[in-house]
Amino acid sequence: MVSLDKAVIARLKTHGETFEILVDPDLALDYKGGKDISIDNVLAVCTIFKDASAGDRAPDESMIKVFGTIDANDIAGRIIKKGELHLTTEQRKQMLDNKKRQIIAIIARNAINPQTKTPHPPNRIEKALEEARFNVDITKNANEQVENAVKAIRPILPIRFETVEIAVKIPAAYSGNCHRILREFGEIKKEEWAAGDLICLLEIPGGLQDEFYSRINGLTHGEATIKVLR
Numbered sequence: 001m002v003s004l005d006k007a008v009i010a011r012l013k014t015h016g017e018t019f020e021i022l023v024d025p026d027l028a029l030d031y032k033g034g035k036d037i038s039i040d041n042v043l044a045v046c047t048i049f050k051d052a053s054a055g056d057r058a059p060d061e062s063m064i065k066v067f068g069t070i071d072a073n074d075i076a077g078r079i080i081k082k083g084e085l086h087l088t089t090e091q092r093k094q095m096l097d098n099k100k101r102q103i104i105a106i107i108a109r110n111a112i113n114p115q116t117k118t119p120h121p122p123n124r125i126e127k128a129l130e131e132a133r134f135n136v137d138i139t140k141n142a143n144e145q146v147e148n149a150v151k152a153i154r155p156i157l158p159i160r161f162e163t164v165e166i167a168v169k170i171p172a173a174y175s176g177n178c179h180r181i182l183r184e185f186g187e188i189k190k191e192e193w194a195a196g197d198l199i200c201l202l203e204i205p206g207g208l209q210d211e212f213y214s215r216i217n218g219l220t221h222g223e224a225t226i227k228v229l230r
Contacts, residue, residue: 003044004022004044004045006024006025006044007022007023007044007045008022008023008025008028008086008087008088008091009021009022009023009052009053009086010022010023010028010079010080010084010085010086011079011083011084011086012078012079012082012083012084013083014066014082015065015066017050017062017065017066018050018051019048019049019050019058019062019063019066019079019083020048020049020050020051020052020058020079021043021048021049021052021076021079021080022044022045022049022052023042023043023044023076023080023085024041024042024043024044025085025087025091026095027041028042028080028085029085029095029138029139030141031077031080031081032080032081032139033139033140033141035141039073039077040073042076042080043073043076046072046073047072048063048072048075048076048079050062063075092138095138096136096138099136099137099138099141099142099145100129100136102142103136103145103146103149104125104129105122106142106146107125107146107149107150107159107207108120108121108122108125108207109205109207109208110161110162110205110206110207111150111159111160111161111162111206111207112160112162112206112209113157113158113159114158114159114160114162115158117206117228118209119206119208119209120157120159120207124157125153125157128153128156128157129149129152129153131156132152132153132155132156133152134148134149134152134153160206161206162206163186163203163204163206164203164204164205164206164209164228165189165201165202165203165229166201166202166203166204166209166212166226166227166228166229167200167201167225167226167227167229168182168198168199168200168202168216168224168225168226168227169197169198169199169225169226170198170199170200170220170224171196171197171220171223171224172196172197174219174223174224175193175197175198177219178198178219178220178224179198181215181216181219182200182202182216185202185204185208185212185215186202186203186204186205186208187202187204188200188201188202189202189203201229209228212226213226
């Protein structure tokens with residue numbers, strides 16, 4: 001449960017009644033958006049209020065009239081889904097900034113400049129979003145907004161989502177440590193061992209190329225052989 005000092009009010013007005021709960025703002029938005037989250041983790045306190053600020057609980061008869069139950073978890077879920085989340089200006093700004101950073105990170109991980117076949121740095125993507133006046137939607141998760149974000153910046157940046165196939169040969173002295181790292185970056189399509197050396201065909205998101213080269217070369221002290229196939 002979120003602490004009370006960090007909780008915000010979710011409110012539903014219906015059938016002439018007002019129902020309020022105290023929730024974690026981030027988790028409440030995720031829950032509202034359809035994420036599979038336990039309502040216990042969303043609530044700051046498992047109580048349905050008529051006025052949360054005053055600490056006035058909602059009468060049982062009001063809950064039964066509107067929801068047909070007095071089960072707090074059931075009612076809380078419906079309040080979040082159908083009601084309004086009341087955020088402070090600072091909370092809204094912080095959540096929008098966080099979501100924007102998530103969108104930028106997803107684009108930077110998966111996209112390349114098709115003209116140069118190289119990744120776009122996150123700061124370049126951020127500037128393009130600002131120039132395109134892209135508005136982040138606080139009620140949607142980052143993945144849902146990536147497609148529209150890319151469409152918005154395409155007139156400004158040459159950009160395309162693409163995977164890259166890379167052939168990698170890791171010397172025997174480093175193969176044990178590198179095998180796990182290879183899987184972190186993408187899907188191993190094929191692998192074989194030759195005299196202790198590890199030879200892999202790997203498919204990774206296009207935007208991770210620079211990070212991949214740096215990581216593998218650092219672990220192998222520059223002794224790995226890396227070749228982009230497509």
